[in-house]
Amino acid sequence: MATGMTISRAAERAGVGVETIRFYERRGLIEQPVRPRTGGYRFYDNEVVERIRFIRQGQELGFSLREIAELLSLRADPGADCGDVRTQAVSKREEVDRKIAQLQHIRAALDELIATCPGGGALRACTIIDAMAGRRVTQALRPSGKIARQNRTTKGRDVKTATFKIDGMHCDGCARTIEALVSTEPGVRKATVSFKAREARILFDPQASSEDQLAAAIRKAGYSVASQSS
Amino acid sequence: MATGMTISRAAERAGVGVETIRFYERRGLIEQPVRPRTGGYRFYDNEVVERIRFIRQGQELGFSLREIAELLSLRADPGADCGDVRTQAVSKREEVDRKIAQLQHIRAALDELIATCPGGGALRACTIIDAMAGRRVTQALRPSGKIARQNRTTKGRDVKTATFKIDGMHCDGCARTIEALVSTEPGVRKATVSFKAREARILFDPQASSEDQLAAAIRKAGYSVASQSS
DNA sequence: TTAGACTCCGTACTATAGTACGGGGTCAAT
DNA sequence: ATTGACCCCGTACTATAGTACGGAGTCTAA
The missing domain is CATH 1.20.5 (Single alpha-helices involved in coiled-coils or other helix-helix interfaces)
Incomplete structure (x- = not known):
């Protein structure tokens, strides 16, 4: 393999600009390349190209040039500690x-x-x-439903049903999303959202929540509540 | 959980400076926080702290703020298809x-x-x-058994499975690399590479690609394909 | 030996991602 | 009501990592 190329060739191979190579050289990330005489052109081999590629890779992975320099200076030499x-x-x-x-x-x-x-x-x-x-x-409230409705026997429970008209849903997934999110609101027993009907039907305890709170929760997710009726 | 804190508290919790939060706000990475009146103090909840932590994490992993913004804007809700x-x-x-x-x-x-x-x-x-x-x-070309079978799915689409023996992998990362790269080839349905078995199993459409093309793609990345099916 | 492409070097400029400053306003406790 | 800690905003500054410039030198092929 032809080992020996000018800076522009090396830059091209490593996928960087010429100036970048000089910059890395100044920063000590790559060693001073061989040169026929002082003032002559730099000559690079594949090793340097490999090194530059490693530097770029390291950067894409969130390492700074200093950290990359540290990685590059790790060498299993006899002589180094x-x-x-x-x-x-x-x-x-x-x-x-x-x-x-x-x-x-x-x-x-x-x-x-x-x-x-x-x-x-x-x-x-x-x-x-x-x-x-x-x-x-950890999944505290999975849509399995049983556990979510367990501790309701403490107080005499009022249960109210609120029906909202909802705009902004784009698919059935949105409906599922709203159901899930409304279910995390306090006092909500059951939430059924229909994408087709653009409607949410929520069973909740009015002592723990309110239509306004529920509507606000839905709006917060980016949907608009067009009307609310109880 | 105390939901509601001043900017300095939020900054402390997220492990950043106060100015950084304002900066992220200006950049649109975090939404405008609630404020009692115009000119009043910002108030943050844990959600924002979480978001800031995510931003920092993303940066440590080599994502730019723009890329992180993209990640954050991925939402399963309306406004976007x-x-x-x-x-x-x-x-x-x-x-x-x-x-x-x-x-x-x-x-x-x-x-x-x-x-x-x-x-x-x-x-x-x-x-x-x-x-x-x-x-x-590593270069060790040693032919071993080639296995390839042609499948006909219910739709009449041709799907072929090619199995390659691959040399030159040194870790599981190599296997992941090959999977990713083969997946970008046209017509590839699925690619599974096992480091342990030194084997790639590729499901592809023979009308869109060929074993030779796939093998070439793998070789191009520096691995050697010991055997290839036809 | 000369044109044209490429390279040299130092310096200046740019983008990204913060950080600091400073004059004023807000808030809660004394 | 006052004080002191905290916050507001705009602007200016900094560090990192390149990029660009430009005048001069080097290489190579005609």
Whole structure:
């Protein structure tokens, strides 16, 4: 393989600009390249291209140039203090593991979002934040319904039914989303939302909540409540 | 749970500065907080704290504020076409997968470095670059059994399963990388790569692609395909 | 040997993501 | 009512990571 290329060729191969290579050189991220004489052109080999690619990759993964420099300077030389290098490498590995775990978290949240969106998914994950929180706080109120309605025998219970006309739903998934979200409001016994009828029917305890509160909860999610009747 | 705190409390909880919150607000990353009157103090709830934490996390993982805003705006609700949100979420998930694969790659390289270091053994992997390169270049072409079967689904669409033996993978990250890359090829329905079995199983439409094309895609990434079905 | 492409170097400029400042307003406790 | 801590807003400054510029030097092929 032709080892030896000008700066522009190396830049092209690594997918960066010429100036970027010079910049990395100044920052000490890549060593001073070979040069025929002082003032002559720099010459690069594939190793440097590899190194630059690694730098870019590291940046995409959220490492700063300083951190990348640290990674690059980890070398298993005889002569360098192995224990020290090892310690550093282990701590870097921990950081990498942390990042992987966080990404897996986000990935799972996206999965949930994808499952929720096109209608059919019954989970109440409207945004990634919800989806991420949902998987931290264990599913306390799954739409299984039984547990949610368990502790109602304490007081003499009034039960009221509110019917809202809702605009802004785009699919059955939206209806499911609203159901889930309304169900988290205090005092709500049952929520049935129909996408087709553009209507929400909510069974709730008027001592724990009110039509206004429920409507506000629905509006907060970005839907508009056109009319409310009890 | 105390819902309602001043900006400094929210900043403290989220682990950022007060100015940062105002900055995110200006950038539209967090919504305008509730305020008693115009000119009054902002009031935040835990949701916002959660959101800010998510932003910071995203940054540590190499997402820009713009990208994070995109992630945050993915919501299964009105205003946006559900199909579109889904598409975006899927593409974000792909990006997350790519990052995870790269990190697993780096992780494996660090492992190698750690393993190499303290022993006085042969030090072939001196730096991470070496360790990373080492897991791409391996070249051991040895033909083994080729398995391919043609399937006809109920719709009459041709679906073929190709199984490749792959050499050169050094960790699970490599397997994820190949999966991701093969999935971008036209006509590919599903790609499953096992690091342990050194095997790729690809479900594809033979009218849109071919075994040769798929194998070429894998080779292009630096792995070697030991056997390929026809 | 000369034109044209490429490279050298230092310096200046840009984008992103905050951080700091300062003159004033708000709030809760004394 | 006053004080002191906190907050408001706009603007200015900083760090990181490049990018661009421009005049001069280098290479190479005709």
